[in-house]
Amino acid sequence: MRRELDLNAVSDGKLYRQSDMVKAGCNDCKGCSDCCRGMGDSIVLDPFDVYQLCSHLEQNFETLLSYALELRMADGLILPNLKMAEKEEQCPFLNIQGRCSIHAFRPGFCRMFPLGRIYEEDCFHYFLQVHECRQNPKTKVKISKWLGISRIQEYERFVLQWHTFLKKAEKIAAQFQEESAVKNVCMFILKTFYLTPYKAEADFYEQFEERLKKAEIYFF
Template sequence: MLRDINLDEISDGRLYTSNDMAKTDCKGCDGCSACCHGMGSSIVLDPLDVCRLSQGLQQPVNRLLAGPLELHVVDGIILPNLKMTGTEEACSFLDSDGRCSIHAFRPGICRMFPLGRFYEDHAFKYFLQIHECPKTDRTKVKIKKWLDTPNLKTYETYISDWHFFLKDLQDYVMKLASDQTQTDSDNTAKTISMHVLTQFYLTPYQPDGNFYDEFYARLEKSRLFTSSLHI
């Protein structure tokens, strides 16, 4: 989700790389699941998130979208996010003890919390959110260890490439909304959203394949598609 942020207001004022130490470790959360409640539609999922959920739960993506996931418009593009349920607005994947039932293959946003990503110059760095986690006794840990993500450098490159590809599409859709009639811009936005959903989310990735190789092959096809739209 694109938003203007003032790092001085929401962070400790520093930008981190994965080799830095940051106060992220809250001792296994000690039964706290505050960050898994009341998040609305803000836990937006990238293609690897959905691939891992589909393979980890052994369910096709369309079935997940009828259950613990949902679709929302994010800056003009329809994307999946974790669904919050019940009166407490709890993540659909919390168990009866308030613990994450998908911890081994949890999404990237959950994996890095309380860190966030600050994108700039076709790359990103991490920042430490200081108001989001109620725990005040967190200890320092190397970010690389905290993220617990195999092939981290490849993953970070993928996250950056996905973000800026998506941002170009979102900028294009938002520009159409001001330049075209609402019907024309809505139809184009729907075409782009359906392409993104089908190409990157709904079409299964090979369970025994290399996700990144498949993703970049799809990205190349999508760049041909977007070039036909003059994006």
């Protein structure tokens, strides 16, 4: 979560690291799919999310845009998000049993839920959103296990790098008054981090950092 928020109003008032235990376990949802419906355009995807989807589904970004993703404005930038579908406004990857068909490589937003992130200057913490998940009773689980992401330190480094980059890019885009100039900024970000395929045989994080360096030279 990148916007300002009142932690006391939405959480248990505590901040967590990935090594901490938190009361978020929901007994495998028991078929509940409330958090997969009616989410609007809130599930914004970062480059790692899209890389995972493209790799495991063996589809490119453009194909995903044709049925599962859409481009929307988020904090002044155009970014991809999961496209809610059907009358129920449900995730396009929810199957007829009400289960996630991409659970093994689901987006980071979905992995965290009902956790969120709050960022500081050079780090971030997790917090528990106490009003979001209806499943009770909850059990305690280690956050790193809840996220289920291998190479968690590298992943968290990526998350912080991406957040920091977007905040800088937002400030640059906000300086332009011409719509075409803002669009150019957005298209550069989309092409650099999403549209250009990542090499399957190479490490994602190394490729991301190479692209990040080029983007920072271009912008800053």
